[in-house]
Amino acid sequence: MLKNVKHKTLMLGVNMVCITGFLFTLMNTQANQSYSETRKDRTLLSLTKRTINKSKSTQLAYTRNILMETSYPIVLTQPYKINNEGICRRVPKITCIVMVHTSLNHFERRRNIRKTFNSTYYNPNIIRVVFLLGLTNNSTLQTIIEYESLVHQDIVQGYFMDTYHNLTNKGVMGLKWITEHCRNAEFVAKIDDDVFINFYKIFESLKFIKEVKKYLACNRLEADTNPIQRGINDKWYVHRDVFKGFNFYPYTSCSGLAVFISIDLVPLLYKAALISPFFWVDDFYLFGMLPAKIHGVVHYEINANISFNHRRTFNCFSKYGDKCELLAGITDPDINPTKIRIW
Numbered sequence: 207m208l209k210n211v212k213h214k215t216l217m218l219g220v221n222m223v224c225i226t227g228f229l230f231t232l233m234n235t236q237a238n239q240s241y242s243e244t245r246k247d248r249t250l251l252s253l254t255k256r257t258i259n260k261s262k263s264t265q266l267a268y269t270r271n272i273l274m275e276t277s278y279p280i281v282l283t284q285p286y287k288i289n290n291e292g293i294c295r296r297v298p299k300i301t302c303i304v305m306v307h308t309s310l311n312h313f314e315r316r317r318n319i320r321k322t323f324n325s326t327y328y329n330p331n332i333i334r335v336v337f338l339l340g341l342t343n344n345s346t347l348q349t350i351i352e353y354e355s356l357v358h359q360d361i362v363q364g365y366f367m368d369t370y371h372n373l374t375n376k377g378v379m380g381l382k383w384i385t386e387h388c389r390n391a392e393f394v395a396k397i398d399d400d401v402f403i404n405f406y407k408i409f410e411s412l413k414f415i416k417e418v419k420k421y422l423a424c425n426r427l428e429a430d431t432n433p434i435q436r437g438i439n440d441k442w443y444v445h446r447d448v449f450k451g452f453n454f455y456p457y458t459s460c461s462g463l464a465v466f467i468s469i470d471l472v473p474l475l476y477k478a479a480l481i482s483p484f485f486w487v488d489d490f491y492l493f494g495m496l497p498a499k500i501h502g503v504v505h506y507e508i509n510a511n512i513s514f515n516h517r518r519t520f521n522c523f524s525k526y527g528d529k530c531e532l533l534a535g536i537t538d539p540d541i542n543p544t545k546i547r548i549w
């Protein structure tokens with residue numbers, strides 16, 4: 207079943223051919239065929255009437271073979287390039303598995319995360335970290351990554367290019383990997399590699415996430431309030447044919463920099479990916495489109511306790527240490543987060 211996730215959406219394809227056919231006809235054959243009113247009245251319906259008998263000229267246009275293929279995240283059908291299967295083994299129970307979206311050359315950030323998320327600080331809670339990576343065509347870099355993986359055994363690399371527009375693949379790979387290799391975790395944290403998690407606070411005020419079902423605790427983004435960016439130069443540019451006619455993202459979702467997920471939800475999200483066509487904006491795909499396919503997912507709002515400003519994060523932890531009310535926050539990648547004096 208997993209192998210056969212590509213379906214040709216023939217219906218859609220045929221529609222596309224028709225529409226293209228009409229436009230083609232309109233532009234190339236009809237303009238001069240005494241239908242002076244065509245210019246005023248270009249509705250599809252009137253076009254349908256007019257083109258229906260022009261068998262010769264229109265059929266030519268119809269023969270352009272446009273087939274649209276629905277594509278799903280590539281990681282659903284690919285193996286891993288690097289897989290450290292043992293990350294969650296050796297202990298029966300893990301409190302939190304942290305999956306980190308990181309870039310190949312962010313060695314320093316990974317080093318900091320390894321230091322600060324060290325379980326010994328949070329005893330008796332046990333934390334494990336998995337770094338999610340894609341492919342590079344720089345063979346030197348690949349060799350370094352393989353070495354890093356040998357040393358730290360905390361890297362999972364998938365068969366997709368590690369690019370911005372492939373982040374959805376990275377996220378789905380994380381869901382897949384946890385589903386397969388880390389079901390003994392009590393909950394999951396998904397973060398970007400410049401985010402610091404205040405586990406002291408988490409284990410205190412968010413520990414209910416171990417008990418509840420189908421929970422996402424995150425900076426919640428309401429459905430129908432977040433504009434879909436249509437400008438070609440926008441950071442989150444989405445082509446006008448994708449979610450066509452929609453001005454706002456139609457499902458409740460999360461800002462992806464820090465999301466806490468109840469463990470029962472992970473295999474459900476993974477399964478939902480099998481029936482959710484690829485969409486490159488990873489936050490919306492992972493925490494909006496996938497949950498929308500599952501009955502009863504809760505987006506629990508912790509917006510006030512997630513910092514998007516590295517100065518706010520730094521000041522809060524410098525001043526209040528582990529009493530800082532933030533559960534997670536962006537850090538300045540140029541400042542070593544171990545300088546935040548909370549350990």
Ligand SMILES: *[C@@H]1O[C@H](CO)[C@@H](O)[C@H](O)[C@H]1NC(C)=O
Nearest residue numbers: 233234235236237238239240
């Ligand atoms: C179509 O009509 C325009 C103006 O009515 C004319 O200039 C043009 O040559 C015509 N084209 C064809 C292909 O008949």
Ligand SMILES: *[C@@H]1O[C@H](CO)[C@@H](O)[C@H](O)[C@H]1NC(C)=O
Nearest residue numbers: 254255256257258259260261
């Ligand atoms: C279209 O074709 C049908 C059947 O061949 C014919 O009855 C009808 O008159 C035609 N319509 C036009 C506008 O040519």
Ligand SMILES: *[C@@H]1O[C@H](CO)[C@@H](O)[C@H](O)[C@H]1NC(C)=O
Nearest residue numbers: 320321322323324325326327
């Ligand atoms: C965690 O800290 C302990 C004690 O300081 C140290 O022995 C261990 O190597 C650290 N682990 C990692 C992954 O840094």
Ligand SMILES: *[C@@H]1O[C@H](CO)[C@@H](O)[C@H](O)[C@H]1NC(C)=O
Nearest residue numbers: 341342343344345367368369
């Ligand atoms: C490597 O990838 C970059 C883009 O990611 C591309 O521009 C470049 O041509 C690729 N190089 C090779 C040798 O494939």
Ligand SMILES: *[C@@H]1O[C@H](CO)[C@@H](O)[C@H](O)[C@H]1NC(C)=O
Nearest residue numbers: 310311344345346347348350
């Ligand atoms: C390949 O990666 C190495 C290690 O990060 C880097 O030093 C080098 O500049 C990269 N080469 C290219 C062509 O980008």
Ligand SMILES: *[C@@H]1O[C@H](CO)[C@@H](O)[C@H](O)[C@H]1NC(C)=O
Nearest residue numbers: 280365366367369370371372
């Ligand atoms: C994503 O990864 C796939 C598989 O390596 C690749 O074919 C595709 O070009 C990548 N997409 C982008 C936008 O980089």
Ligand SMILES: *[C@@H]1O[C@H](CO)[C@@H](O)[C@H](O)[C@H]1NC(C)=O
Nearest residue numbers: 407411412508510511531533
């Ligand atoms: C979030 O921060 C507020 C103070 O700003 C605090 O009262 C609340 O307990 C925090 N929530 C969580 C879940 O930690």
